[in-house]
Amino acid sequence: MAERKTRRLGTTAVLLVAVVAGMVGLTAASVPLYRIFCAATGYGGTTQRASAAPDDISKALVTVRFNTEISNDLNWEFRPLVEQVKIHPGEQSQVFFRAVNRSSSGVTGQAVYNVTPTKSGVYFDKLQCFCFNAQYLAPGESKDMGVVFFVDPDMLKDPDTSDVHTITLSYSMFKAANQQTDRQKTDKLGPNS
DSSP, X not given: OHHHXXXXXXXXXXXXXXXXXXXXXXXXXXXXXXXXXXXXXXXXGOOEEOSSOOSOOOSSOEEEEEEEEEOTTOOEEEEESSSEEEEOTTOOEEEEEXXXXXXXXXXXXXXXXXXXXXXXXXXXXXXXXXXXXXXXXXXXXXXXXXEEEEEOGGGGTOTTTTTOOEEEEEEEEEEOSSOOSSOOOOOOOOTTO
């Protein structure tokens, strides 16, 4: 009887250790899994990455507006060079944002982004974007940074998004966690690309 009780306690201990290990594993994997989920579904206005624009271009027009915000600890000016564009879904478009470092030292910034309405995120595709890489600006330096994108024409066929005629692409620029100490390589997408 004592041997049976000891075996039971051992089994319970092994199960509890396995449950705790599983919970720790899920905790460690939750951020990457959440990012994958958002990228796959467009959840929270997460945009998609694409390698090419579709061949199908719709005759309909969608307005894409641009919005920027800057973190309080980043002494930069950051704004879109145009407030909005009208594009045909499927049509590739390129717009630029100007960043100016107003501080007396070099600073690396990193942009995060989303679109609203959030349900349109799965249909907003970026081909190239300054936001894919950190951006270094020397003191007083100004840089025009581009984004190449398209709106997937399937958005017009989806009953959940067929009513969307205006999309707002928002960028928030933050001071990057890893500050570059020299002029390391950053995204080269600029007005001459």
